[in-house]
Every structure is written in C-alpha cells, then in structure tokens.
Amino acid sequence: MNFILELVVSVFLLVGGIFILVGSIGLMRLPDFFMRLHAPTKATTLGMGGLLIASMILFTLREPGHISVHELLITLFLFITAPVSAHMMAKTALHQKLKMISRTRGQALVEPASQQMAPSGETVESGKS
Amino acid sequence: MLAKPRFRWLPMPYHSILLLVTWLLLNNTLAPGHLVLGTILALGIPLLTSGLSHPQPALHKPVKTARYALMVLGDIVTANVEVARQVMGPLDQLHPALIAMPLDIEGDLPITLLASTVSLTPGTVSSEVSQCRKFLYIHALSMTDEAELIATIKERYEKPLMEIFSC
Amino acid sequence: MLSLTVILVSIMVVIALILNLWRLFAGPDLADRLLALDTMYINSIALIILLGIWLGSTLYFEAALLIAMLGFVSTAALCKYLLRGDIIE
Structure with missing residues (x-):
C-alpha cells in the first residue's frame, strides 16, 4: 500500500516537474515574444497542477482520517489567473508593437489589434513583411 | 437574461x-x-x-457547465503534451500566426470564459478583444489552416458556452 | 523512493528557474522580462510545495497561496503600467 502510494505521488511529481522544465525551456528557446508566451502559460500551469495533486494525494493518504484538499485552492487560483495574465501580457506586447518572427502569418492584424479595432474587411493573409 | x-x-x-x-x-x-x-x-x-457588481448572464445549466469544465480539463492535458512536443522539437517547423476570430457570443462573462479557454488549450493564446466585442485576436503557436482552427474553436468551445448561457 | 523523486524534481525546478533568470537578464524587451518574472513566481511556488513534501508539513501552504496571489497582482499591475504608463486610473 505504502509503496503504491509513493509510486503514484512520484509519478505525479515527475510529470509536474517535466512540464515546468518544458515551460522554461520554451521560454528560453522560442524565437519571439508571442511564441514564448505559449510555453509558460500552458506547460508551467499544468506542471503546477501535477505537483499540487501529488501533494494532495500524499497528505491525504499518509495518515488515515486526515483529508488535505486545500492545495485545490492554489490549483484553481492558478488555472483561473494564468490565462488572464497571459492575455494581459499579450495585450502589452501588441501595444508595444513587439516584433514577430518574419514567417508569422497575419501580421497585418497587429495594427488594428493594438488599437482594439475590428480588422478592416476580411482577415488579410499577408505573410511576408 | x-x-x-x-x-x-x-x-x-x-x-x-x-x-x-x-x-x-x-x-x-x-x-x-x-x-x-x-x-x-x-x-x-x-x-x-x-x-x-455588474449584472451578469445567469447560469442555467449546471450539468452542461460541469461537462464543459471536464472537457476543457481533458483538452488542457492533451494540448500540453502537444505544445511540449512542439517546444522541444525543431523550431523551424512551427508556423505561428495571428488571426482574428469573429465572435458569436455576447456579454463580458461569456467572452472572458471563451478567451480563457482559448488561452489554456491547443497552441493558442487570446491576445486582444476588439472594442466592439465582435472579434477575438488569437495568436497560434503552429497553425496549418486558419479556417480549420476557427471552425474547431467555434465548434468545440463557443457552441457549448452559447448553450450554457443561452444567448 | 519518494525522497529521491523530490530531490530530482527540485533539481528540475531549479534548472527551470535558472533558465527563467537567463531570460530575465537577456530578454530583449520589457514584456519578455515581465513574462520571465511571471514564470519565476510560479516556479517558486513549485519549490515551496516541494519543500512542504520534503519536510512532510502542510505549513507551507499559506506561503504558496500568498505568493500566487501577490504574483498575479504584480503581473497585472506591471502590465497596466506598460500599457498605460499608470497603474491606478
């Protein structure tokens, strides 16, 4: 029983750690800001979810009769705030007109997007700029 | 409502x-x-x-909401495996794109929920909403076809949200 | 086995923190640095949770929750500052 508990907790911890690491590697490796934004917002948040679930399982099952679910609060909080802060940072980057790498499609949309306007006409496919 | x-x-x-x-x-x-x-x-x-508080659209269908939340949770896990593969793989195979998605749902709360869902799931981050609340600007990490991506988001996330808020 | 895993995962998180630090110093724009800071506070929550597991104590939960809340608020405030040049309108 104890061995299985440790095994399950270890698997969750490892998965969480790997996702956190992948998030930071993405942050270091990807070429422009908008692409960098993808790695930490998704991978790191899921990694935290894994770690907190591991902590929850461990502290609940370690001693019988003691239930530990308050890690759920941090998990929920992170899952609610991660997209909000990602949205705000993307907004900031659009406002500051940060460069995207040249093969990004739809760069014509940066101008209307940074002023919160509707795209003029249909979505323009102008890849090379 | x-x-x-x-x-x-x-x-x-x-x-x-x-x-x-x-x-x-x-x-x-x-x-x-x-x-x-x-x-x-x-x-x-x-x-x-x-x-x-501002009045917000009421939540009418708790069962559908719970099912939507579970579906999004499942999508987050699968999307993350996909993103992890893309991040660790060769970078010149990524095709980033900025697209404008026309919105059918109305109201601040449903749009916020849709934008959050889009941010947490497959390779997309919502980056701006137009002032008229009709367009959502989305940055995609790797996009093959614009129409297909928009159709996926509309079918998978916007439709259930519209049913939940019945607007 | 568990203590070994905790050490291994802590090393992974520390490597992640160092990569974030690199981006914090190298990041070409302010927004990059902001993103690095945002990732760093989430990673430090991970370290605190790991410390709690290592010491077998749930006392560290409040610290983790506080960092999560303050981190989100500071990210939002810095974003507003970069957007408008003003935090409280």
Whole structure:
C-alpha cells in the first residue's frame, strides 16, 4: 500500500516537474515574444497542477482520517489567473508593437489589434513583411 | 437574461456558495465552528459588496457547465503534451500566426470564459478583444489552416458556452 | 523512493528557474522580462510545495497561496503600467 502510494505521488511529481522544465525551456528557446508566451502559460500551469495533486494525494493518504484538499485552492487560483495574465501580457506586447518572427502569418492584424479595432474587411493573409 | 436578485438577503447565491467553499478549503476542515463562521461570512460579504457588481448572464445549466469544465480539463492535458512536443522539437517547423476570430457570443462573462479557454488549450493564446466585442485576436503557436482552427474553436468551445448561457 | 523523486524534481525546478533568470537578464524587451518574472513566481511556488513534501508539513501552504496571489497582482499591475504608463486610473 505504502509503496503504491509513493509510486503514484512520484509519478505525479515527475510529470509536474517535466512540464515546468518544458515551460522554461520554451521560454528560453522560442524565437519571439508571442511564441514564448505559449510555453509558460500552458506547460508551467499544468506542471503546477501535477505537483499540487501529488501533494494532495500524499497528505491525504499518509495518515488515515486526515483529508488535505486545500492545495485545490492554489490549483484553481492558478488555472483561473494564468490565462488572464497571459492575455494581459499579450495585450502589452501588441501595444508595444513587439516584433514577430518574419514567417508569422497575419501580421497585418497587429495594427488594428493594438488599437482594439475590428480588422478592416476580411482577415488579410499577408505573410511576408 | 440577467440574474435579478431573487432574495433580498441573498443577493448573489453563487458567490455565497463559492465563499463558503473557499473558507472551508482555506481552513482545510469541516468542523462545525468553521461551518458557522463560513456561513456568516458567505452571507455577510455579498450583502456588503452586491452593489459593486455588474449584472451578469445567469447560469442555467449546471450539468452542461460541469461537462464543459471536464472537457476543457481533458483538452488542457492533451494540448500540453502537444505544445511540449512542439517546444522541444525543431523550431523551424512551427508556423505561428495571428488571426482574428469573429465572435458569436455576447456579454463580458461569456467572452472572458471563451478567451480563457482559448488561452489554456491547443497552441493558442487570446491576445486582444476588439472594442466592439465582435472579434477575438488569437495568436497560434503552429497553425496549418486558419479556417480549420476557427471552425474547431467555434465548434468545440463557443457552441457549448452559447448553450450554457443561452444567448 | 519518494525522497529521491523530490530531490530530482527540485533539481528540475531549479534548472527551470535558472533558465527563467537567463531570460530575465537577456530578454530583449520589457514584456519578455515581465513574462520571465511571471514564470519565476510560479516556479517558486513549485519549490515551496516541494519543500512542504520534503519536510512532510502542510505549513507551507499559506506561503504558496500568498505568493500566487501577490504574483498575479504584480503581473497585472506591471502590465497596466506598460500599457498605460499608470497603474491606478
């Protein structure tokens, strides 16, 4: 029983750690800001979810009769705030007109997007700029 | 369909439940003392703050909402494996794109939920909403076909949200 | 086995923190640095949770929750500052 508990907790911890690491590697490796934004917002948040679930399982099952679910609060909080802060940072980057790498499609949309306007006409496919 | 305060002494029922659950989670207990204290807080705080809140579309279908939340959770896990593969793989095979998605849903809360869902799932981050609330600008990490991506988001996330808020 | 895993995962998180630090110093724009800071506070929550597991104590939960809340608020405030040049309108 104890061995299985440790095994399950270890698997969750490892998965969480790997996702956190992948998030930071993405942050270091990807070429422009908008692409960098993808790695930490998704991978790191899921990694935290894994770690907190591991902590929850461990502290609940370690001693019988003691239930530990308050890690759920941090998990929920992170899952609610991660997209909000990602949205705000993307907004900031659009406002500051940060460069995207040249093969990004739809760069014509940066101008209307940074002023919160509707795209003029249909979505323009102008890849090379 | 705006939620009208149905009872004078319980202006925001969902918020009250949320406050009680949060209080119990914070203290990590189900002791009767904390139940009473949490109930008092859950009844008192909405009374003080209900004047500040904007009316939001009411939630009519709790079962559908729960199913939507589970589906999004599943999608987050699969999307992350995909993103992890893309991040660790060769970078010149990524085709980033900025697209504008026309929105069919209305209201601030549904749009916020849709934008959050889009941010947490497959390779897309919502980056801006147009002032007229008709377009959502999305940055995709790797996009093969614009029409297909928009159709996927509309079919998978926007339609259930429209059903949940019945707008 | 568990203590070994905790050490291994802590090393992974520390490597992640160092990569974030690199981006914080190298990041060409302010927004990059902001993103690095945002990732760093989430990673430090991970370290605190791991410390709690290592010491077998749930006392560190409040610290983790506080960092999560303050981190989100500071990210939002810095974003507003970069957007408008003003935090409180």
